[in-house]
Amino acid sequence: MKKVFSYFSRTSLLLIFIFQALSSFARQSDSNAQNALFTMHFESTDQNIAPFISRTLSQRAKTIEHFFGKPFAKKFEVRILANRAALNTYWSEAWNIPGLKTECWMVASGTAKELTILSPNAWSEDACEHTIADTLKTQLLLAHELTHVYHGQYNPQPEFEGLDAIGWFVEGLAVLVSGQLDAGHLAAAKEAIEHGKAPTQLANAWSGKYRYGVSGSLVQYIENRYGREKLISLLSSTSEKEILDELQLTEQELLTQWQKAVIEQQKSLSH
Numbered sequence: 001m002k003k004v005f006s007y008f009s010r011t012s013l014l015l016i017f018i019f020q021a022l023s024s025f026a027r028q029s030d031s032n033a034q035n036a037l038f039t040m041h042f043e044s045t046d047q048n049i050a051p052f053i054s055r056t057l058s059q060r061a062k063t064i065e066h067f068f069g070k071p072f073a074k075k076f077e078v079r080i081l082a083n084r085a086a087l088n089t090y091w092s093e094a095w096n097i098p099g100l101k102t103e104c105w106m107v108a109s110g111t112a113k114e115l116t117i118l119s120p121n122a123w124s125e126d127a128c129e130h131t132i133a134d135t136l137k138t139q140l141l142l143a144h145e146l147t148h149v150y151h152g153q154y155n156p157q158p159e160f161e162g163l164d165a166i167g168w169f170v171e172g173l174a175v176l177v178s179g180q181l182d183a184g185h186l187a188a189a190k191e192a193i194e195h196g197k198a199p200t201q202l203a204n205a206w207s208g209k210y211r212y213g214v215s216g217s218l219v220q221y222i223e224n225r226y227g228r229e230k231l232i233s234l235l236s237s238t239s240e241k242e243i244l245d246e247l248q249l250t251e252q253e254l255l256t257q258w259q260k261a262v263i264e265q266q267k268s269l270s271h
């Protein structure tokens with residue numbers, strides 16, 4: 001009896017071993033995870049980080065849908081690139097820019113069809129201004145790119161082609177909706193104004209060190225003054241003129257009134 005028992009237990013141990021070997025082989029050869037909203041692709045070396053990214057995206061997608069009051073229009077792909085070289089090669093082909101060399105602070109992008117991110121495992125070697133240890137900042141970054149995905153799905157230019165002039169709106173919306181503005185960038189808008197660095201043209205709002213705070217608070221100003229519905233209606237805008245016409249403002253009016261509102265807002269916060 002003892003013999004039989006030990007025979008069975010050896011067999012089941014062997015089976016467990018085979019099962020584990022098979023399942024780890026399956027994970028490595030088919031390294032993507034399924035989700036109703038997105039499909040994830042990643043290398044086996046990023047198995048440690050993929051569940052965190054997937055979980056964060058699922059949670060933040062709900063927040064974004066709640067903000068806009070409507071679900072994502074369609075499914076999209078999520079791609080984790082293992083290192084800077086792989087990211088450059090991938091973006092170079094996807095955006096048709098041969099030999100693309102990206103800056104160290106560029107770690108992610110979002111369009112209607114796809115969200116790509118340099119693996120946080122590679123940030124210490126291949127990135128600046130980003131650290132895997134800052135979980136909240138990484139979650140906000142993912143929410144920012146996810147907002148671009150949502151925006152692209154409701155804009156006639158799903159890859160934001162030709163929308164550079166309204167970069168302040170595209171980026172400002174992502175900064176606002178992701179929560180990055182609340183997480184510390186708002187003070188930057190006031191600082192820019194106080195240091196005479198406020199943009200004199202909307203097209204320049206998404207540039208320089210205050211870009212997150214300035215663009216995010218410009219979009220927040222639009223929401224505060226005109227309401228969420230108006231902001232949502234601007235998702236389909238493709239030009240500055242279209243946005244300003246909708247708001248019935250000139251470029252200078254928008255910039256001046258925004259400056260005033262930021263100063264007032266800061267005053268009321270400090271009293």
Ligand SMILES: [Zn+2]
Nearest residue numbers: 144148171174
């Ligand atoms: Zn962005």
